[in-house]
Amino acid sequence: MAKRVNITIDGRNILAEEGRNLVEVASENGFFIPSLCYFETIDPPLGTCRTCTCRINGKFGPACTEKVTEGLTLEVNAPDLKDMRKALVEMMFAEGNHICPSCEKSGNCDLQHMGYELGIAISRFPHLFKDRLIDYDAKRMIMEHNRCIKCMRCVVEIKNDDGNQIFSYQNRGNETYVGIDYKEEKKLSREQAIHAMNICPTGAIIVRGESYGLPFGFRKFDKKSTRPDYGKPIHNNNKRKGKPAKKTIATVSLAGCFGCHMSLLDIDTELLDMVELISFHKSPITDIKEFSQRCDVGIVEGSVCNDENVETLRAFRKNCDLLVAVGECAIWGGLPSMRNSIPLGECMEEAYLNCVTSEEGNTIIPYHKDLPKMLDRVYESREIVKIDYFIPGCPPDAQHIWKAVKNLLWDENYSILYSEFKYD
């Protein structure tokens, strides 16, 4: 057995085996360090995703490429480090085109899981919406390049019986992607192919006929955090005395499906509470079209895809004290933003001219001065006006919305349960 040496993690002395990987030692001792590219059997470690960046002996570096040595000090939970690691995971969400509600891996996805654990409601980085093709040409699997985070796991781990690589990075810089070798891929056994799908931390590798192998609802990351210190539920510490003042809310659905509004109705018995405490002003619920008074909170669902959406959103900003973006569309574009990597002209042609339901010789692209004008791409709500709060989900959990609104209106303490914080 290897020598045991003393190391310090966040000021705590720990006895650890010399030469072991720091990420593992930290995790065994109850320190949560996010990691995505790290995989136990891959040696030397990859060090590509950088989400395990810590301060090691005073210097920034990823814990996964560091070995335990006598006297090593590791700093994990300093505020700047936490923010940095969160930023790295946010980068991945903004760089790829990650649409959780339509992804086979949702619920079993390491990237999504890291998002939950770090409480990422929105990426601080602008979504790049890079145009990426999905590669359907391989016999056994589909490469969904939109979801790949270029962690390198499959590149080094997956080989066929000839010992040849199936995956390899292609290009470089912002054009980098993981290519698949059609000839070599054919030679993979079923088990090897499934291993490739499972080792992928996102849903980038999909094996035909196998991706729905497990029943729906059996999802690894839905119920409970893997972090021992994940925000424990705080019971409503209700400070208000007597009946609170009645508040006014406005809601709107821009380019969305109204699903978030539907989710509002799921707060069940608390609806009775709500009716007592809140009145709705401009909202699809009341059918009030114009603002005639100032509102306390504006709830915005949906993304911004035409000039009417822009005007509406600006009116909300003008007339509401606080604006809350509810749901993935309002937060970063969501499903409507799937058109963002395709030029507007092509979208219109597909929708109005070449669509399977359009009548031949009887097609037109609508244009009239009274019709809203389509924007060049779908915008996030925060690209148009300042947004104060973001509630993720597709749709967000009803309790999440209600707790957040109560907190905003009456300063009630609240805590979001792990199971209430979802992207799908």
Added chain:
Amino acid sequence: MDAQLTGTYLNEPPRTQMLNRLWEFQRAKQYISDADIITLARDYQISEIEIEGIVSFYHFFHRKPAGKYTIYLNNSMTSHLKGFNRILEAFERETAAKAGSTDPTGTFGLFLTPCIGLSDQEPAALINFYPFTNLNTLKIRDIITQLRKGVPVEELYDMPKENIHYTTEDKPGIFFSDFKSGSAISKLVALQQNGVINLLKETKLSGRGGAFYPTWMKWQAAADENSTQKVVVCNADEGEPGTFKDRALLHKVPETVIEGMIVCAYAVGAGFGLIYLRAEYTWLLNRIEKALQRYRDKGLLGKSCGGITNFNFDIRVQLGAGSYVCGEETALLESAEGKRGEPRTRWFYPVQKGYLNLPTVVNNVETFSAVSRIIEFGTDHFRSYGIEKSPGTKIISVSGDCKYPGIYEIEWGMTLGELLDKCGAEDPYYIQESGPSGTVLTVDELDVPFAMFAEFFSQHIRCGGALTIFNKNRDILEILLNYADFYKKESCGICTPCRAGNYFIERKLGRLKNRLANKDDIEELKQWSIIMRHTSRCGLGKTATNSLINTLDKFGDYFDGIIEQDKSALNVGFDMEAAIRDYEEFKN
């Protein structure tokens, strides 16, 4: 340019010939075909996708014909200062090829490439890797006409001039005087291995690639490694935009570089050397190969090098294929092994496991050159230059808005102001030191000296080898956008902060350019830059935002002038007209 690559004292696995094989295909028909890929995959017993990955990593390898005459026009900032747009137009007009493609007949291919190491003679381009400098529209017309007539490129190109200046013209520096081959090698036996390393320690020689790691420490670590085979690698992949000092050394005194490597091999006990030469310097390949051959002929390379028994050492030149990141030492080693030039993690250092997992010393061209001179002249001569903590001289490539661009071998301790005066800087305003990954200086810092180490904690400029001068009429944002585009394309693409980060930075700068940014955007730019600095995998990502951070700090007034001052929550910089333009155009 078909120079023979010769000589190896290490049983290198066949895979290390990968780049050379690819170059053969590329040169033979100006592209690499599907059949070539299949051939290589079969020969090396690896999958085709892996070969595709290597080909697509290097921007001088093409998968479609790149023209009988392949033109690479430099797209770096110094070229833009000298009228890049006009030159590009002229090339497009004369060749009928659009940038990034060939003309319909396939005669000319026109491509853009970052700095080709000719910043003092811009605008410059490479045609079939022969240099053409100080271009203008008439000259381009002439060159293309001649090429169409069938005049060979080798009769038309310009041999780059090396304009070398010294601190004081009557006291020549250390590097460029005539060098007699063997003058350092002849002293090795008397010095012994320890003696060599001690000399380096006395002269405080440190890595001249810009990291300034003490050379003796690196060599000592390699010497201490217990291995029967060790490797010496010379990093001649001088890719930092604005830098061309290694070009001058390899051009004028390649012997000093070779001899420095031999000294190193002797000191650490290595049997094999590798010069990794950037493909932009293909025109220097012949010169280096000839110098190596002269060394072999004189018995200074090969078996019993310089007559020293049991000291067998030879050097091979490996040509790169267009990738900035391969200047990072571990990426360089990966590339030399015939792989994609992706930097390694620090799980092992090159002196532990470097080229082919053997203990490897990687040093810059200038470092090896300095070693030869130190052994040749002795430490006293070396220390008679410079200042107490930074003895010796430093070679700096000066370009941009100045009267006398060129090579300046300055003594450490010279101030920025003195160097600017010497090179005839014209109204300097934004002074870039060590290229985009270095620091930005202003005219408030004219008294700051160039030094490796600070004297009494004062400010100093630790210059890796380039000084690019921009005058007051240059648009700072254009410079930053050029840098961002450069890093976005040159990142190896495997670590998140560098691959995605540089892209985000470019987007943000785009907002500034469109005058949509406000104070928050500036703040975010700073924060994102710092995240990239602390989390990137290698030096590229760590330093990619250096200039940006400096500029935001030092040129605050400039940014105040171009940002939106309205602080209301309504205005977050959305341009409605631009957003509906596509739709308005489409309906027509």
